[in-house]
Amino acid sequence: MDELYRDQILEHYKxxxxxGRLDDYDLEFEDSNPFCGDEQHVFLKLDDQGRVSExxxxxxxxxxxxxxxxxxxxxxxxxxxxxxxxxxxxxVLDLLGIDISATRMKCAMLGLKVVKGASLGKPAxxxxxxxxxxxxxxxxx
Amino acid sequence: xxxxxxxxxxxxxxxxxxxxxxxxLVRQIHGQPLxxxxxxxxxxxxxxxIDSLDRYWREQNANVHRGVHTLSEEATALYxxxxxVLAGRLGADRRELVFVxxxxxxxxxxxxxxxRSNLSAGDRVVVTEMEHHxxxxxWYQVTQEKGAHLDWAPxxxxxxLDLDALASLLERGPKxxxxxHVSNVLGTINPVAEIARMAHEAGALxxxxxxxxxxxxxxxxxxxxxxxxxxxxHKMYGPxxxxxxxxxxxxxxxxxxFIGGGSMIRKVSKELITWADLPAKFEGGxxxxxxxxxxxAAVRWLEELGLPxxxxxxxxxxxxxLERIAEVPGLTVFGPPAGDDxxxxxxxxxxxxHAHDISEILDRHGIAVRAGHHCAQVLMQRLGVPSxxxxxxxxxxxxxEVDQLIDGLxxxxxxxxx
Numbered sequence: 001m002d003e004l005y006r007d008q009i010l011e012h013y014k015x016x017x018x019x020g021r022l023d024d025y026d027l028e029f030e031d032s033n034p035f036c037g038d039e040q041h042v043f044l045k046l047d048d049q050g051r052v053s054e055x056x057x058x059x060x061x062x063x064x065x066x067x068x069x070x071x072x073x074x075x076x077x078x079x080x081x082x083x084x085x086x087x088x089x090x091x092v093l094d095l096l097g098i099d100i101s102a103t104r105m106k107c108a109m110l111g112l113k114v115v116k117g118a119s120l121g122k123p124a125x126x127x128x129x130x131x132x133x134x135x136x137x138x139x140x141x
Numbered sequence: 142x143x144x145x146x147x148x149x150x151x152x153x154x155x156x157x158x159x160x161x162x163x164x165x166l167v168r169q170i171h172g173q174p175l176x177x178x179x180x181x182x183x184x185x186x187x188x189x190x191i192d193s194l195d196r197y198w199r200e201q202n203a204n205v206h207r208g209v210h211t212l213s214e215e216a217t218a219l220y221x222x223x224x225x226v227l228a229g230r231l232g233a234d235r236r237e238l239v240f241v242x243x244x245x246x247x248x249x250x251x252x253x254x255x256x257r258s259n260l261s262a263g264d265r266v267v268v269t270e271m272e273h274h275x276x277x278x279x280w281y282q283v284t285q286e287k288g289a290h291l292d293w294a295p296x297x298x299x300x301x302l303d304l305d306a307l308a309s310l311l312e313r314g315p316k317x318x319x320x321x322h323v324s325n326v327l328g329t330i331n332p333v334a335e336i337a338r339m340a341h342e343a344g345a346l347x348x349x350x351x352x353x354x355x356x357x358x359x360x361x362x363x364x365x366x367x368x369x370x371x372x373x374x375h376k377m378y379g380p381x382x383x384x385x386x387x388x389x390x391x392x393x394x395x396x397x398x399f400i401g402g403g404s405m406i407r408k409v410s411k412e413l414i415t416w417a418d419l420p421a422k423f424e425g426g427x428x429x430x431x432x433x434x435x436x437x438a439a440v441r442w443l444e445e446l447g448l449p450x451x452x453x454x455x456x457x458x459x460x461x462x463l464e465r466i467a468e469v470p471g472l473t474v475f476g477p478p479a480g481d482d483x484x485x486x487x488x489x490x491x492x493x494x495h496a497h498d499i500s501e502i503l504d505r506h507g508i509a510v511r512a513g514h515h516c517a518q519v520l521m522q523r524l525g526v527p528s529x530x531x532x533x534x535x536x537x538x539x540x541x542e543v544d545q546l547i548d549g550l551x552x553x554x555x556x557x558x559x
Binding site: 002004005010014035036037038039060061062063064104107 | 493494495496497498501502512513514521527528556557558
């Protein structure tokens with residue numbers, strides 16, 4: 001079995017869940033991974049209590065970003081905007097169930113970034129930025 | 142250029158000997174031999190270059206700008222010698238060669254110094270659909286600032302510059318034409334001398350992005366006819382952090398400086414500041430001395446191999462690569478077919494698999510390629526793809542590595558069950 005391109009990943013890549021545009025939506029956002037050309041557009045409909053009732057996404061991207069977003073959209077029903085914003089990167093990584101290297105991390109996190117952008121109404125931060133390095137470890141590889 | 146002999150020029154050493162000069166090539170990646178096919182991004186460095194850098198930092202380091210002590214004199218001589226070697230390679234006067242950080246900086250220098258003084262509202266600048274962002278963005282910035290226009294010269298279906306369309310754009314009387322010598326995506330080698338002639342006849346100057354041409358082609362500035370030519374060391378077996386701008390002397394003399402500061406002045410007082418002579422006028426601050434010396438070593442190394450032989454060897458390997466890649470089902474390969482106007486850069490898209498995933502799987506086979514838009518988003522839009530995977534050749538690449546790439550691509554299809 002391939003460690004990265006497992007059957008579940010390929011399945012969600014070839015036949016993503018919640019693919020398409022919602023005709024009627026409350027929140028939407030579009031963002032991209034500038035390094036590789038992954039792009040995604042997420043649409044969310046909220047019910048009267050402000051909880052996600054419907055979700056869909058469109059875009060073009062690699063197997064990791066498409067599968068991550070497909071898996072993520074399966075979990076969003078019933079969440080409030082606050083709950084969406086509180087989702088940590090581990091949420092997506094657990095859904096993927098595979099080791100994601102540093103280079104592919106932005107692929108895995110793009111969907112979450114777009115969902116958070118939709119909740120905020122503006123671009124969200126990448127999950128892996130803003131971390132500081134330790135000078136004592138500099139140049140040691 | 143017509144060949145004068147029936148046999149192509151050959152390299153003075155075997156590929157095995159050449160490879161032996163590149164220590165990094167013995168690395169294993171995921172237990173596989175490294176097939177480094179990402180030379181369009183950066184080239185590997187031969188011992189001749191590594192040793193010159195090492196020696197400079199160990200034994201010769203001092204600041205340049207004509208200090209009187211021995212070390213400074215030595216460093217200055219080495220630095221200016223590197224400039225002279227590069228001038229020799231380009232057939233230029235040393236005063237026409239400005240050391241900069243890279244080709245991007247060279248192009249920005251022209252936009253800033255020449256563009257801002259010579260472009261006004263309503264003027265036109267021509268770029269092409271195949272340009273790297275470094276030969277688009279500076280022109281976008283300066284035309285926006287001045288209220289001038291950017292025109293886009295289209296490419297043909299085969300990935301060549303549409304010269305008829307360019308001729309039509311030239312009828313609008315642009316002040317500047319900006320073109321890549323070799324496309325970093327398509328591998329197309331543009332007919333710069335012809336384009337220069339067309340531009341000059343129409344009253345325009347020509348600025349050329351030679352980033353990908355440096356390692357591949359003989360470059361005689363007089364023959365090419367470019368008014369400005371940008372070149373970068375790290376793509377031609379030299380270090381990062383150093384490149385050069387060739388500018389015709391009359392143009393550079395008239396242009397205001399780019400980076401102001403130490404070394405680029407003649408006299409400074411509270412009342413008046415005057416500029417240094419060429420090329421110092423454009424070299425403010427302490428330069429990348431070691432890197433410039435490494436650049437010189439790289440130019441020497443390439444000259445010793447001989448650019449005609451380097452070009453011929455690459456053309457042969459490119460033809461082999463294009464022939465073999467046609468065997469892989471579901472691939473679209475971009476750029477012209479194998480021939481004189483096609484360098485060793487091969488970009489392709491695979492139906493059903495994103496470039497990023499292709500690169501990931503190829504990496505497992507020890508193969509280094511690049512995935513994405515290659516800083517050419519307009520070209521991607523023109524090709525109708527979000528991204529491509531790109532394999533780019535250097536003088537140390539082999540047929541075995543091309544075979545390794547093909548096997549890797551077939552494995553991609555297997556993993557994705559295509």
